[in-house]
Amino acid sequence: MTQDTEKQEFNITVYTENQIGLLNRIAIIFTRRKINIDSLNTSPSEIERIHRFNIVITESEDVVRKLTRQIEKQVEVLKCYYHTNADVIWQEMALYKVSTDVIAEKVSVERLLRENGARVVVLRKDYTVFETTGHREETDNLISILQPYGLIEFVRSARVAIIKDSDGFNRKLREFERLEPGEDVIENEYLNQGQKVFTM
Amino acid sequence: MNNLPVQHAGAITEYMEAIQEILTEEKPTETGIEVSGSVALLEALIVEGVDTIFGYPGGAIMPIYDALFDYNDKLNHILVRHEQGGIHAGQGYARSSGKCGVVFATSGPGATNLVTGLADAQIDSTPLVCITGQVFAHLLGTDAFQETDVINITTPVTKWNYQVTDATEIPEVIAKAFYIARSGRPGPVLIDITKNAQIQLFNYKGYTPCNHIRSYRPKPIVRPQYIQQAAELINEAKKPFILFGQGVILGSAEQEFKAFVEKSGIPAAWTVLGAGAIPTDHPLNVGMLGMHGNYGPNVLTNECDVLIAIGMRFDDRVTGRLDKYAKQAKVIHLDIDPAEIDKNVKSTVPVWGDCKETLPLLTALVDEKQHTEWLAKFNDYTRQEVEQVIEKELNPTTAEMTMGEVIKQLNELTKGEAIIVTDVGQHQMVACRYAQFNNTRSNVTSGGLGTMGFALPAAIGAKFGAQDRTVVAIIGDGGFQMTCQELGTIMQSGIDVKIIILNNRFLGMVRQWQELFNSRRYSFVDIQSPDFVALAAAYRIPGKCIEDRKDLPSALNEMLSNKGSFLLEVMVTKENNVFPMVPQGCSVSEIRLK
Structure with missing residues (x-):
């Protein structure tokens, strides 16, 4: 139980219909409880007309489990899962704009690109845009490297995460289309993962 | 466009x-x-x-x-x-x-x-x-x-x-x-x-009703293994206790519920919105749960060994202090909404599903039993409550009338057949505690939100929804003034709603809290009212105001036998408190009788 109440980062994955207003419906589940959303990404999934949300929050598992149930309860939500960082492979992408002159003159560009897994997206006379993808500390690291050389602009995407232990959503979706879907779809299998429902 | x-x-x-x-x-x-x-x-x-x-x-x-x-x-x-x-x-x-x-x-x-x-x-x-x-x-x-x-x-x-x-x-x-x-x-x-x-x-091209939305699961699938586990817990239990809520009524599962209660012989207590799912006078109906509920159901929540919650959501007004709520008990929770399972009270066995489907499955597996000793405990507590609270409320010797005696008189005249619509506050708790409900869908009140002003318009709607039944709205002097413009709706539609205003010249529930917890600092609870009978008359609704106990039966009779709506204002004791009470932040077993 102690693990249940310790706060840590959780990755919430939500499969939804593409519906105006649903983002708000999901967001208010967090804001109502004064829970900050650390990162939010929503984008069409591999399945046509189905969207996938990736939401990152820092909370206890106990709270996250309840939030997940509230999200799944929304009419246009097909499925909602939560995972710890250890359960997912995740990335954030970052773009860095710097002055080409300064970079060309003062930095060993080659070393910089190699050591940070960065690549050049745009190279112009007046500015250069680098891109890197990784965990927060990796994208942060390149900021601190470029800062002394006059980093002009920086932007980072929300986190996207792939669930390690997942069979994908295609088969499940077909089940949803049926009037009487099978047990694994209707059942909230995420609810009591690892504790088999019986907890006492 | x-x-x-x-x-x-x-x-x-x-x-x-x-x-x-x-x-x-x-x-x-x-x-x-x-x-x-x-x-x-x-x-x-x-x-x-x-x-x-x-x-x-x-x-x-x-x-x-x-x-x-x-x-x-x-x-x-x-x-x-x-x-x-x-x-x-x-x-x-x-x-x-x-x-x-x-x-x-x-x-x-x-x-x-x-x-x-x-x-x-x-x-x-x-x-x-x-x-x-x-x-x-x-x-x-x-x-x-x-x-x-x-x-x-x-x-x-x-x-x-x-x-x-x-x-x-x-x-x-x-x-x-x-x-x-x-x-x-x-x-x-x-x-x-x-x-x-x-x-x-x-x-x-015509209209086709909807029966499937792919992203929407109205009912979780019923899983027989949990029914089985629930039945085992119930059959082993020495002191099982049923809590039921509005889910039984919403699921039209009153018969299924009654069959379950009667076969298992388990005492059952109700939440405010569950009232009437089985008749008030059913021998296994042991009363109301929660802050102003009955003595036995609250105290014995913390003594039972298996708690069976059916179509209810463990509101904080029901549970009191959660970390001291039924910690000794194994909890079986039947609910149609998976988000309610483990939300407030951790369940031992979750029985997802519509109770209309799950209850018969459970009934089939439970042993036919009588829990005579255990039931006697509830009756002991009832006796104490009658002595210390109920008797004073229903058969008062004070000069002024109590809210409870009005409800008691009303029960005698309606014989528990009326739909009782209540507003929010002391009168609501008194009405829910003492009104007799023979039928389901008879208690209409604002339970979760506690919306003052609910009763008068809700009573109008309740009558349109059940035109062959008597609808009695019981309202406080405060709440009535929040939506009294709906007297106009009654006038114009000609709908027949009986209105009882229990006037204690206070915002009574807040006053009660100020008395008990704020050292009687009555901050803005002293509310003045217009002449309610004259107000009703302005809308061409007959009415009467009574202050004397001796006028109560005839006034109620006049109200009920009047063709069409009638407003009866009953002046009641100014500073009466609703007891028992589980003070906020206390455990249900710390319920006070005074």
């Missing part, structure tokens, strides 16, 4: 008359017929079995009202005096009839006036479909006259909402609205229709 065939509202009236006959006498053909969005909406309501609409017209909903003019014979529209009154009436209708309430309101202030009722319906799981007008689609976001962002305002207080900007969407959206409002755990749905969509003519 630009390419849509938009006609001026007035111009469609003639056209409407012409298509009326086609619509109602013939099925729309494969090729369809041209109708306006407004007509499509009203046709949808008829197919859904709607007979009564509570509403209030306004600019942005005028095309719908224009169409309604020709549907007068099929749809009974009740003109309320305020949109909040309209939605509470819709709730009362839904609660007494088991059907879906339907409410119309215009954009802007009309729609924002619905918000309290939506929140109330959301927390009390009441099926409603609310239709609001909205400004023309091309004006959205321009701060147009009477434009508010109704969808975003109502998102947290609706089960589902949707904005229609094109008439062709109407049949499908209304079908979804009714399906979502009624199915699974019911709740309010709001459909916001822009004026252009109401006017727009489109090729209407």
Whole structure:
């Protein structure tokens, strides 16, 4: 139980219909409880007309489990899962704009690109845009490297995460289309993962 | 919007008359017929079995009202005096009839006036479909006259909402609205229709009710292994205890529930909204749970070994302090909403599903038993409660009347057959504690939200939903003044609602708390009232005010036998407290009798 109440980062994955207003419906589940959303990404999934949300929050598992149930309860939500960082492979992408002159003159560009897994997206006379993808500390690291050389602009995407232990959503979706879907779809299998429902 | 065939509202009236006959006498053909969005909406309501609409017209909903003019014979529209009154009436209708309430309101202030009722319906799981007008689609976001962002305002207080900007969407959206409002755990749905969509003519091909939305699971699947585990726990239990809520009524599972209780022989206590799911005088009905519930059910919650919660959500007013709530017990929780399982109280065995399906499965597996000793414990506590609380309340020796004796007299006259609609506060707790309910769908009150002003409009709706039953609204002097404009609705519709105002000249429940917890610092609870009888008379509703106990039976008789509505004001003790009471932050076993 102690693990249940310790706060840590959780990755919430939500499969939804593409519906105006649903983002708000999901967001208010967090804001109502004064829970900050650390990162939010929503984008069409591999399945046509189905969207996938990736939401990152820092909370206890106990709270996250309840939030997940509230999200799944929304009419246009097909499925909602939560995972710890250890359960997912995740990335954030970052773009860095710097002055080409300064970079060309003062930095060993080659070393910089190699050591940070960065690549050049745009190279112009007046500015250069680098891109890197990784965990927060990796994208942060390149900021601190470029800062002394006059980093002009920086932007980072929300986190996207792939669930390690997942069979994908295609088969499940077909089940949803049926009037009487099978047990694994209707059942909230995420609810009591690892504790088999019986907890006492 | 630009390419849509938009006609001026007035111009469609003639056209409407012409298509009326086609619509109602013939099925729309494969090729369809041209109708306006407004007509499509009203046709949808008829197919859904709607007979009564509570509403209030306004600019942005005028095309719908224009169409309604020709549907007068099929749809009974009740003109309320305020949109909040309209939605509470819709709730009362839904609660007494088991059907879906339907409410119309215009954009802007009309729609924002619905918000309290939506929140109330959301927390009390009441099926409603609310239709609001909205400004023309091309004006959205321009701060147009009477434009508010109704969808975003109502998102947290609706089960589902949707904005229609094109008439062709109407049949499908209304079908979804009714399906979502009624199915699974019911709740309010709001459909916001822009004026252009109401006017727009489109090729209407008939209306098909909805029975499946792929992303929506109204009922979790019933899993026999948990039923089995639940039955094992129940069969081993020495001191099992049933808590039941409105889920039994919403699931129309009263018979299934009664069969379960009677076979298992387990004492059962109710939440405020569960009242009446089995008759008050059933031998296994041990009373009310929660802050002002009965003594035994509260104390013994912390002594039972297996707690069986059926269609209830462990509200904080039921549980008191959670970390001292039924810690000794194994908990079996039957609920249709998976989000309720483990939300407040951790369950040992979760029984997901509609209790209409799960209860018979459980009944089949439980042993036929009698828990005589255990039941006797409840009766012991009842005896103490009668001695120290109930006797004083129902048979007082004080000069002034108590609220409880009014309810007791009313029980004798209605014989427990009436629908009792209550507002919020002391009178609500007294009415719920002492009213006799022989039938289900007889207790209409604002449970979760605690909305003062609920009772008068809800009673109007409850009567429309159950016209062959007597409806008695019991209201405090404070709450009555929040929605007393609905006396106008009673006057105009001619509906028969009996109104009892229990006047203690205080906002009694807050005063009680100030007395007990704020050292009698009565901060703004001293409320003055108008002459309620004169007010009713202004609306041509007969009334009477009594102060003497000796007048009570005859006054109640006069009220009940009066043809049509009647307002009876009963002056009761000013500073009476509702007991027992579980003070906030205390455990249920710390319940006080004084």
